[in-house]
Every structure is written in structure tokens, then in C-alpha cells.
Amino acid sequence: MGEAHLSDRAERLLAALVQAYVERGEAVSSSTLAAESRLGVSSATVRNMLARLEEEGYVHQPHTSAGRVPTDRAYRVFVNRLLGGRRSRAAAAAVEQELRQQAGPSPLPDELLAVVTHLVSRASRHVAFALATSHERVLHRIEFVPLGGSRVLVVVVSRGDQVTQKVIDAGEEVSHAELVQAANYLNTEFEGLALPDVRQAVLARLRQEQTLYDRLVARALRLASSTLEQFEPQQSFHVEGASSLLEAAAAEAVVTLPTLRALLEMIEEKTRLIHLLNQCIDGPGITVVIGAEHTSPHLRPFSLVAATSMDGTTARTVGIIGPTRMRYSRAIGVVDTTALAVSRVLGDVH
Numbered sequence: 001m002g003e004a005h006l007s008d009r010a011e012r013l014l015a016a017l018v019q020a021y022v023e024r025g026e027a028v029s030s031s032t033l034a035a036e037s038r039l040g041v042s043s044a045t046v047r048n049m050l051a052r053l054e055e056e057g058y059v060h061q062p063h064t065s066a067g068r069v070p071t072d073r074a075y076r077v078f079v080n081r082l083l084g085g086r087r088s089r090a091a092a093a094a095v096e097q098e099l100r101q102q103a104g105p106s107p108l109p110d111e112l113l114a115v116v117t118h119l120v121s122r123a124s125r126h127v128a129f130a131l132a133t134s135h136e137r138v139l140h141r142i143e144f145v146p147l148g149g150s151r152v153l154v155v156v157v158s159r160g161d162q163v164t165q166k167v168i169d170a171g172e173e174v175s176h177a178e179l180v181q182a183a184n185y186l187n188t189e190f191e192g193l194a195l196p197d198v199r200q201a202v203l204a205r206l207r208q209e210q211t212l213y214d215r216l217v218a219r220a221l222r223l224a225s226s227t228l229e230q231f232e233p234q235q236s237f238h239v240e241g242a243s244s245l246l247e248a249a250a251a252e253a254v255v256t257l258p259t260l261r262a263l264l265e266m267i268e269e270k271t272r273l274i275h276l277l278n279q280c281i282d283g284p285g286i287t288v289v290i291g292a293e294h295t296s297p298h299l300r301p302f303s304l305v306a307a308t309s310m311d312g313t314t315a316r317t318v319g320i321i322g323p324t325r326m327r328y329s330r331a332i333g334v335v336d337t338t339a340l341a342v343s344r345v346l347g348d349v350h
Helices: 008-024 030-036 044-054 072-084 093-104 109-125 174-192 195-208 216-230 244-250 255-270 269-278 328-345
Strands: 125-135 139-148 151-158 162-169 234-240 285-290 302-311 314-323
Touching: 008 030, 008 044, 008 072, 030 044, 072 285, 072 328, 093 109, 093 328, 109 125, 109 234, 109 314, 109 328, 125 269, 139 174, 139 216, 151 216, 162 216, 174 195, 174 216, 195 216, 234 269, 244 255, 255 269, 255 285, 285 328, 302 328, 314 328
Parallel strands: none
Antiparallel strands: 125 234, 125 314, 139 151, 151 162, 285 302, 302 314
């Protein structure tokens, strides 16, 4: 989303406009910008520049006699300038110390993320979230338990004692002894493989001629195929600070009551919010999604600022959801230093 056609002077004027609007919450006059932008130009020149920026969709004028306010496009220019600079990591040590005080010297990852959301929400005064997604789990063992009829409870145990249970329909009644034999075959063949690799291997074998396998093996492969179908990554999610959305609604006139209610419902359901967040966050580093850039209409009155780090196969994200009129520099600093502190506490970075 580059804005390369803007001159440096125009970008600096937009930065001054965004900062003034965030601080005051009201339209900013050309005389104020002339005094605060440090461009060394007159109010008349600033007015001409603002008129051009308004034509290009970076600012708008709420009333004829009022000053200008930034659009989402202006926020994007401002944020890109922030991301282009070097961010200090010095604050991460202080955050790390506070995390250790709150969560203990050797906290479990899920316990740590619960503390993180509280600290980030308190520091930012916005909705804070922490999301950890394990993209690859290694099979330790699989167990099948008959539930009556053709229904079977499948228990998948991954390395690290991560347990997932799922009820499937085997398509036929299967005895306990047969299920034990099927599980033993799968554990012997696939223990130690990542679950996605297990599924691929199972599907490959099922595509071969069925005469290559006896009835027991064929049933085991079918059970495994049903078990691992649409196997979701292991996720841990915490969110806090929903009450701050009420303040956002008061600060941003575009945050309507139905929109606020929809977002609060998403926070309550969590699953929908996780899905939307996964769409926004596509890799390590800082992610900023501003207003209209969101795919979900319920999120368009808000901005998302997040920092993601990778630990092997686990992605951890610390983020903020707040009004588009937020202090982006502070928000980026908070999530960036907190994400680094989380990595240090969990022993990923030394």
C-alpha cells in the first residue's frame, strides 16, 4: 500500500495532522499545522497543500469552516513512516521483568499470555489480545474408544502431552479389540511424524489398490483419514479490555452501536475473532490494519496493531484493537516490546 507519489513535505504535513488530531480529537486548522509541522511554510501554503491532499483522499473537512481530519489513507502514510524507522528494544527488559513478576519465573505459555493481555490492555487502554498457534504437532499416539453403534471417540496425543479428542462415525460397528488393533497399527507406522504428514501418508496409502491391505489395515487407514480431516492447529487465545470499546465509541462517531455490539459478540465468541485475526496476520513482524483495510465490516471503524514472533512451529501474536484515532507510535511500541519480552520469558530469545 505504498504512497510513493507523495512528497516528503506532504508526508510530514500528514504526520503533523494525524498527531494533532489524535491528541485533540477535533479538526485541525491550517494555522495550527503551519505552526506545529516545522515545515517553515505559511498558513496559505498549508491550505493549498491540504486542498490537494483532500482531492487525493488523505484528509476531509467535516464542515466548510472547519479544519481537516485525517482519513484512513492518511493514517496509513503515518504508520508506514513509523514502521520505516528503527524501534527501540530497550523497553523490552522492563516488560520482561514485569511479566516475570506477574506470571512467575517459569510460567506455562498459556498462563503467560493471560498476563500479557492484562498488561497490554492496561498500557494501551484498548482491547488487547494474545494468540498462540501451533502449526505442527507431532504424533505420540492415537487411541480409539467405541461409543456404541458406529460412533468412535478418537484421542490424539501429541508430543508435549497435547491431547485432542474427536468423535467420528466409522460407518460400521467396530469392536473394542478391532479398534485397539487399528490404533496399534497407526502408532507403529506413524509415531513421530507431524500430523499433517500423517494425513498425507494415510491418504497416499488409501489411494493405492485396496488389495494391498488386509481388512484391519484398510479400516485403520479410514479411521485415521476421518480423524485427521480438517484437523485444526492448536490455538491459545486471550482477550481483555472490551470495556474500552465503549470509550472508542464515544471518541469515534463512526463507531455505531450495532458495530460495537457486533464486535463485542465476536470477542465473546472468540472463534470468529480468531478467524478474522488469522486473516489479518500473515507472518512474523509488525502488522497494522487500519479502518477500511479490514475485510470484515465490523472491524472497519477500528485499527489493529500486532506483533508476531515465531518459535519453531508456534506463532505468537500480541495485539491491540482500538479506534482509528489511536496513538500508533505508542501502540506499535507496546506490542513490539511485549512480543519480544514474551519470547525472552519463554526462553526463545536470550
